Amino acid sequence: AQTVTQSQPEMSVQEAETVTLSCTYDTSENNYYLFWYKQPPSRQMILVIRQEAYKQQNATENRFSVNFQKAAKSFSLKISDSQLGDTAMYFCAFMKRRNSGGSNYKLTFGKGTLLTVNP
Amino acid sequence: DAMVIQNPRYQVTQFGKPVTLSCSQTLNHNVMYWYQQKSSQAPKLLFHYYDKDFNNEADTPDNFQSRRPNTSFCFLDIRSPGLGDAAMYLCATSRDHQAGEQYFGPGTRLTVT
Numbered sequence: 001a002q003t004v005t006q007s008q009p010e011m012s013v014q015e016a017e018t019v020t021l022s023c024t025y026d027t028s029e030n031n032y033y034l035f036w037y038k039q040p041p042s043r044q045m046i047l048v049i050r051q052e053a054y055k056q057q058n059a060t061e062n063r064f065s066v067n068f069q070k071a072a073k074s075f076s077l078k079i080s081d082s083q084l085g086d087t088a089m090y091f092c093a094f095m096k097r098r099n100s101g102g103s104n105y106k107l108t109f110g111k112g113t114l115l116t117v118n119p
Numbered sequence: 120d121a122m123v124i125q126n127p128r129y130q131v132t133q134f135g136k137p138v139t140l141s142c143s144q145t146l147n148h149n150v151m152y153w154y155q156q157k158s159s160q161a162p163k164l165l166f167h168y169y170d171k172d173f174n175n176e177a178d179t180p181d182n183f184q185s186r187r188p189n190t191s192f193c194f195l196d197i198r199s200p201g202l203g204d205a206a207m208y209l210c211a212t213s214r215d216h217q218a219g220e221q222y223f224g225p226g227t228r229l230t231v232t
Contacts, residue, residue, distance in 0.1 A: 035220075044224060044226065045162075047220050050220060107221060109161035110161060111161050112159075
């Protein structure tokens with residue numbers, strides 16, 4: 001079974017600064033995907049960034065980038081130029097292809113990191 | 120442009136009184152998921168439909184059932200809610216061959232009195 005660990009329950013950062021959220025995972029799979037999802041207070045969860053395990057290049061999406069270390073099973077999220085709207089719970093998630101055929105995928109989430117951006 | 124819609128956003132039910140939560144999607148995705156998320160915890164997958172095929176997670180209690188009458192709609196039925204079933208219930212969808220991204224609805228917060 002896969003596990004995802006986020007060791008920082010809460011973090012805070014000043015507006016315009018950079019913050020890094022950590023995530024480690026455990027799996028025996030070779031082909032999988034990693035995600036960071038953002039869940040703002042009282043709003044729906046949205047995908048921030050996605051990394052495919054077979055790609056060595058780290059994914060980036062505007063101010064969001066990841067540091068994917070496959071051998072170390074580490075997948076951290078860096079947020080540059082933090083904005084007040086970045087305040088949210090951030091979940092790291094792992095997905096492998098299920099064995100039950102079709103294209104059924106299951107997300108395994110970490111427990112989340114609550115990020116607060118201070119003005 | 121709502122893509123995954125959940126109704127109601129807040130639901131209050133009594134202990135033991137059956138309740139149904141609904142989810143609809145405008146994405147025409149084949150897969151629909153139901154998650155339970157308790158306060159300050161990660162979402163926990165209850166079950167999902169791949170088209171009409173129902174896939175239950177091994178640790179989902181029998182008290183939870185689901186129906187998917189067509190591609191657009193999926194329902195979560197809780198037959199006899201207990202106090203421990205109070206939670207946020209999230210619906211999500213994904214496409215057949217899309218590499219993993221799931222689209223979440225805003226959730227329904229269930230209170231059991």
